[in-house]
Amino acid sequence: MRSLIGPDGPVALAEGVHWIGALDPDLRSFDVIVRTANGTSYNAYAVRGSGGVAIIDTVKAEFAGAFFARLEAVARYDEIRFIVLNHLEPDHTGALPELLRRAPQAQVLLSPRGLPLLRALLRDDFGRYDIRPVTTGETASLGDCALEFFTTPYVHWPDTQCTWFARQRILFTCDLFGSHFCDARLFNDEAGDFRLAFEHYFDRIMRPFRSFVTEALDLLEPLDFALIAPSHGPILRTNPRDYLQRTRALAKARLGAGPEKALLVIYVSAYGATAGLAQAIHDGAEQEPGVRAALFDLEGAEIAPLLDLIEAADGIALGSPTINGDAVRRIWDLMAALAEIELRGKLGAAFGSYGWSGEAVRMIETRLQGLKLRLPEPGLRVRLHPSAEELAEGQDFGRRLAAHLCGRAPARVLDAPEAAAG
């Protein structure tokens, strides 16, 4: 059980650099969305130069005691010149208010996007401290050495940044390259096999922002780093570049995109009416050159592989009948899962058959809009089974969606009341 016993004090990463974090071996669910069979760690670091000490990130509030004990073993509070916040989620800022009370002279360094969160975290105390937003290329001098900052938004919050300590070639990346894997041996070459945790972490935390991850990797890859110090899981001192390359591979769409624009028509149907509409929309979209449409009956499909396909597609049209004034559960399950993948710039559309009230289409549209898809065509609703004319309208709907995907849609001109009517 050596792996579950915490180191008593700080752990040296290099001369002047120490791990001062905390271990949380009993955690079994992180942020509700990540299962953590191996617990996790909250890695924080102290960096010493001739002009003072920088603290890089803190820990979850209930682990503040361990954090302060390790900090006090490497620095006095009045030596702390900087507190770097690479990310303001509570598992990294839980000890911040107390740290600032103990080291009120410290300058807080964070990305500009972190400011509103810091205001909310410190509330009335915000104005009492020296707070400095920093962006890529800015530095903070520790006398004979310096920290340099790299703005890397959305890995995985808007505020995320990385900090580079050139003297020891250490890159502090907070959640990027992290894993929920608690092992007191701390370093990747000593810890147990954490590959599953590393990949699961990416899937649950970073995948919805995979384009931003790639941008961050492009920014960081030129650095000649000898060690990556993330905020969760093992510290990557042996072959750290392998983790960057693996992350780059994970950040690619699971399925490649073809030369044509891809529209997925996904539906659930109770009596075949919504299925008929779906077929018509699919057939219409197929008529547009440069578009490849595909049809899926969600009742017979697994959601996880469908997500891979949606991630690679350019647009989705979701169809549901209205049952009990609602869209059906399979469609809701799929729409809930859509938050797990990147949807930036995708086209969305809704359709469905109904008997009495037909709320499902509007509900789907609202959800897709909430996910920030663009919905260029108002949803298509048909009462009971579609007539020949309604099937023709379905084909037209599919053609128009396909035209939007290709940037060939005729411009739509509306007056405000028309637009409001949808």
Next chain:
Amino acid sequence: MEKATLTFTDVATTVTVPAGTRIIEMSEKVGSGITYGCREGECGTCLTHVIEGAENLSEPSALELRVLAENMAGRKDRLACQCRILGGAAKVRPG
């Protein structure tokens, strides 16, 4: 009532609106990807890139300027929940 036109290029839609309309009021109705988070000018979710007609939009408030700066927004970016079209035409897309 004075009219203005807003074009949302991501959905190829132009809509005629009363002068003074906030962009967010129309963007959601026409299905544009410009959608809101807080609707109070704090979160930056509705960041909007102005392609043409910036001169026809309301001046940004101190709050909007602060949120734009904190979001490292470009010179042609605005917040759809704060920004009104005052007349003429403007062309926008999600920021």
